[in-house]
Amino acid sequence: MGVAKHVVVDIDLRQWGGSALTADVDVPKDRDVEHAVDEIPVTYVPARNTIFLSFALAWAEVLGADAIFIGVNALDYSGYPDCRPEYVAAFETMANLATCRWRAG
Numbered sequence: 001m002g003v004a005k006h007v008v009v010d011i012d013l014r015q016w017g018g019s020a021l022t023a024d025v026d027v028p029k030d031r032d033v034e035h036a037v038d039e040i041p042v043t044y045v046p047a048r049n050t051i052f053l054s055f056a057l058a059w060a061e062v063l064g065a066d067a068i069f070i071g072v073n074a075l076d077y078s079g080y081p082d083c084r085p086e087y088v089a090a091f092e093t094m095a096n097l098a099t100c101r102w103r104a105g
Contacts, residue, residue, distance in 0.1 A: 049082035
């Protein structure tokens, strides 16, 4: 795969809380999946994918990589706003504007 280096960075999102995954909030066991896309679940971690992608973008720029990848379920994103195709497209636009690589193209 051409991996240059594996880096582990501690990102403790519990510092902010705001989610059943980052605070002392119960994870619901009986969520209505039929209406899952219509509501943001308590397990949504605010800006989690933005944070992860931002770290990946910075590392990719240092390495001179021309792509980063994220595995989100864009077809059935279950109410997570940062898994929608519109979000991924917007992040891609921002990434192209926010890095020095766009000037070289």
